[in-house]
Amino acid sequence: MKKTIVAFLTTVLIFTACSSEEGDKPSGRANEKLAAKFGLTVFEYENGIGPIKEKLNIPAEIDQIMAQSGKEIFDAKCTQCHKINERYTGPALGDVTKRRSPEYIMNMILNPTEMTQKHPEAKKLLGLYATQMTFQNVSKEDARKILEYLRSVSN
Amino acid sequence: MGVIIVSAAFSGCAPSNEEGDFSGAASKVYVAPGKYDEFYAFMSGGFNGQLTVYGLPSGRLFKIISVFSQNPETGYGYSEETKPMLMTSYGFVPWDDAHHPELSQTDGVPDGRWIFINANNTTRVARIDLSTFETAEIIEIPNSAGNHGSPFVTENTEYVIASTRFSVPVPNRDVPIDSYKENFKGTLSFIKVDPEKGNMEIAFQILVPGFDYDLAHAGKGPSHGWAFFTSYNSEQANTLLEINASQNDKDFIAAVNWKLAEKYLAEGKAKKINTEYYRNYFDEDKQKAFSEKRSSVYVLNPKDCPGMIYYLPTPKSPHGVDVDPTGEYIVAGGKLATVIPVHSFSKMLKAIENKEFDGEIDGIPILKYDAVIAGEVENPGLGPLHTEFDGKGYAYTSAFISSEIVKWKLGTWEVVDRIPTYYSIGHLMIPGGDSKKPWGKYVVALNKITKDRYLPTGPELCQSAQLIDISGDKMQLLLDFPTIGEPHYAQGIPAEILMKRNKKFYELEKNSHPDKTASEKETRVERKGNEIHVYMTATRTHFKPDNIEGVKVGDRVYFHITNLEQDWDIPHGFAVKGLNNSELLIMPGQTKTIEWVPQKEGIYPFYCTDFCSALHQEMQGYVRVSSKNSNVELSFN
Numbered sequence: 175m176k177k178t179i180v181a182f183l184t185t186v187l188i189f190t191a192c193s194s195e196e197g198d199k200p201s202g203r204a205n206e207k208l209a210a211k212f213g214l215t216v217f218e219y220e221n222g223i224g225p226i227k228e229k230l231n232i233p234a235e236i237d238q239i240m241a242q243s244g245k246e247i248f249d250a251k252c253t254q255c256h257k258i259n260e261r262y263t264g265p266a267l268g269d270v271t272k273r274r275s276p277e278y279i280m281n282m283i284l285n286p287t288e289m290t291q292k293h294p295e296a297k298k299l300l301g302l303y304a305t306q307m308t309f310q311n312v313s314k315e316d317a318r319k320i321l322e323y324l325r326s327v328s329n
Numbered sequence: 330m331g332v333i334i335v336s337a338a339f340s341g342c343a344p345s346n347e348e349g350d351f352s353g354a355a356s357k358v359y360v361a362p363g364k365y366d367e368f369y370a371f372m373s374g375g376f377n378g379q380l381t382v383y384g385l386p387s388g389r390l391f392k393i394i395s396v397f398s399q400n401p402e403t404g405y406g407y408s409e410e411t412k413p414m415l416m417t418s419y420g421f422v423p424w425d426d427a428h429h430p431e432l433s434q435t436d437g438v439p440d441g442r443w444i445f446i447n448a449n450n451t452t453r454v455a456r457i458d459l460s461t462f463e464t465a466e467i468i469e470i471p472n473s474a475g476n477h478g479s480p481f482v483t484e485n486t487e488y489v490i491a492s493t494r495f496s497v498p499v500p501n502r503d504v505p506i507d508s509y510k511e512n513f514k515g516t517l518s519f520i521k522v523d524p525e526k527g528n529m530e531i532a533f534q535i536l537v538p539g540f541d542y543d544l545a546h547a548g549k550g551p552s553h554g555w556a557f558f559t560s561y562n563s564e565q566a567n568t569l570l571e572i573n574a575s576q577n578d579k580d581f582i583a584a585v586n587w588k589l590a591e592k593y594l595a596e597g598k599a600k601k602i603n604t605e606y607y608r609n610y611f612d613e614d615k616q617k618a619f620s621e622k623r624s625s626v627y628v629l630n631p632k633d634c635p636g637m638i639y640y641l642p643t644p645k646s647p648h649g650v651d652v653d654p655t656g657e658y659i660v661a662g663g664k665l666a667t668v669i670p671v672h673s674f675s676k677m678l679k680a681i682e683n684k685e686f687d688g689e690i691d692g693i694p695i696l697k698y699d700a701v702i703a704g705e706v707e708n709p710g711l712g713p714l715h716t717e718f719d720g721k722g723y724a725y726t727s728a729f730i731s732s733e734i735v736k737w738k739l740g741t742w743e744v745v746d747r748i749p750t751y752y753s754i755g756h757l758m759i760p761g762g763d764s765k766k767p768w769g770k771y772v773v774a775l776n777k778i779t780k781d782r783y784l785p786t787g788p789e790l791c792q793s794a795q796l797i798d799i800s801g802d803k804m805q806l807l808l809d810f811p812t813i814g815e816p817h818y819a820q821g822i823p824a825e826i827l828m829k830r831n832k833k834f835y836e837l838e839k840n841s842h843p844d845k846t847a848s849e850k851e852t853r854v855e856r857k858g859n860e861i862h863v864y865m866t867a868t869r870t871h872f873k874p875d876n877i878e879g880v881k882v883g884d885r886v887y888f889h890i891t892n893l894e895q896d897w898d899i900p901h902g903f904a905v906k907g908l909n910n911s912e913l914l915i916m917p918g919q920t921k922t923i924e925w926v927p928q929k930e931g932i933y934p935f936y937c938t939d940f941c942s943a944l945h946q947e948m949q950g951y952v953r954v955s956s957k958n959s960n961v962e963l964s965f966n
């Protein structure tokens with residue numbers, strides 16, 4: 175058990191370190207093993223389960239227009255549960271783009287129920303917050319905009 | 330030993346006509362967990378004023394749709410948004426007696442868009458939207474009393490038709506009741522339905538002699554363009570009807586050529602009568618109901634409209650009138666008749682052409698019975714009432730007095746099978762059984778009196794429905810199940826037709842309720858004189874605001890609550906201690922408002938009533954109510 179956690183933390187660290195680098199797949203042996211353990215593909219393990227099935231081409235520079243419209247959607251559909259800098263119904267999201275890959279964030283927005291059923295990280299958070307995250311009828315495009323907003327407030 | 334005694338005693342009590350192996354029946358109605366029923370059945374709630382939704386073949390109850398009666402479960406008729414649905418020219422009427430659900434049709438086949446149902450008592454017709462299973466519209470029928478023969482649809486839902494059971498003065502006024510014969514009239518109403526939105530308007534009414542008009546059905550196929558209405562009390566008695574209205578050997582089915590009526594209307598033959606009635610509708614985008622008052626209606630008099638209406642003589646106090654899938658046969662069910670008379674539509678047209686009349690009443694020609702009758706079903710059971718069809722050439726008639734369903738063949742009129750019901754069947758229903766294309770797999774018996782059938786539940790016994798397999802030559806009883814209220818009439822439709830259309834939540838973007846709170850940032854409490862408006866949001870698992878201070882005794886507090894969820898099956902509830910009203914149940918994306926006038930100082934908790942998540946119990950808050958002249962500032966968080 176302990177070992178798993180250690181291995182897990184390691185992968186998270188590796189993963190976090192690499193995730194901002196475009197197209198660079200942190201697909202070590204450990205991830206393959208872990209993914210298999212949870213019945214996931216390596217991609218799913220690293221990037222979540224949902225409609226985003228491959229790495230997206232996300233430029234390093236933030237698209238401010240997209241981020242602004244992402245903020246509007248976030249304010250309307252997410253703020254009842256998420257704040258940027260404090261824990262609320264769900265976790266604070268100011269640092270989420272550091273913790274998770276862009277694809278993972280979008281899959282979590284677009285497919286929260288399956289994520290909390292099948293993905294070990296999402297499961298863990300469900301245990302911690304005790305509230306099922308809901309799908310807020312957000313389109314793929316809107317999820318991308320929310321992601322851009324979250325990137326813009328990254329701290 | 331004990332077992333033997335018990336089983337012997339038990340079989341001694343069981344109705345002898347029900348012996349046999351029911352294990353086959355059980356497997357035919359078993360729907361495994363997670364599997365869907367094949368049909369939705371919509372059964373009237375009778376005197377509870379609602380419409381209930383069951384699955385077939387399981388008999389499982391899915392929902393009670395609030396229609397004509399207030400429902401504290403959802404706040405229907407209590408919330409500010411839905412109170413207008415129950416407005417009438419008699420004021421707010423929070424109850425009614427609902428009888429005949431009728432699915433909308435396209436080309437004579439149920440299409441799953443809407444279902445209509447009548448209110449007998451304070452005469453109304455409702456339209457329920459089957460994408461939401463919610464009441465979308467209620468229209469009052471003027472010049473009517475006892476809106477019983479209603480609401481039956483024409484082949485493409487051009488019209489919903491409605492006839493008046495109790496004749497009354499038209500327009501209604503203060504007259505001696507014994508002036509019945511001069512002053513009392515019946516009306517047959519044609520409600521036009523907007524083909525896109527379903528909105529209803531009364532296009533015209535036909536003024537008819539003061540009989541009791543009981544039930545109706547529209548023609549189909551060759552008889553499309555006609556509608557048929559039964560009547561009793563052609564004696565026009567107004568006292569002790571059980572004797573005085575049963576004198577004549579034959580009463581009538583009124584056959585109305587509504588296409589011709591449309592033409593007369595266009596030609597200006599109708600008289601505009603001043604009368605007051607309401608049309609109420611629910612605006613889904615505004616999440617709010619509105620009432621509109623109407624002040625007149627067009628009335629056609631048969632005397633001015635030759636060829637528009639004929640009487641078909643029909644023995645004896647006919648109750649149901651049902652048109653077979655081909656549109657040729659018009660079957661009457663006579664409460665007191667010993668045979669089932671079946672009229673022929675083609676013979677009727679010929680008789681009209683040849684003027685084979687037997688006199689007339691108030692300008693309405695009476696056709697000769699022998700000229701229009703296609704056949705009579707002999708020995709159809711006692712008190713035959715209603716007939717549905719299986720689409721395979723057979724008809725099924727309910728017999729109220731002898732408590733049975735009788736199956737007979739169209740064309741030969743011979744009875745081929747019968748099965749007892751428990752007990753006192755009124756209507757019966759085959760999914761699509763009054764349409765052009767029945768799904769003739771089951772017939773459902775809708776029973777009134779069920780003594781000895783269920784465990785007793787006090788002086789009031791269950792009413793019930795029974796599911797009978799009609800796929801083979803012999804009818805087979807599969808299941809019986811208790812119902813909510815009186816299962817007066819019902820409609821059935823394959824579930825797959827409705828499931829495709831099912832709405833899962835209301836989109837927040839479309840919510841244009843004037844008191845919507847679009848996000849937690851907009852939550853606030855405002856005072857306007859002695860009114861307090863709380864703009865509140867609900868989400869898993871909190872309300873915002875959750876503490877409110879500065880409310881005073883006697884303030885009119887309006888909680889406008891928006892459920893911010895956008896996933897289905899996450900309603901939130903809302904209730905405040907001492908609220909002299911009801912709770913609210915707010916669907917995802919909806920805004921609802923409830924009024925509260927606190928009478929005493931103190932702390933009032935409010936909470937979510939619908940279990941929404943693990944932290945549902947934490948979904949709560951407080952309102953502090955201070956004295957009328959206190960100086961506690963309005964505040965919230």
Ligand SMILES: [Cu+2]
Nearest residue numbers: 901937941948
């Ligand atoms: Cu709740």
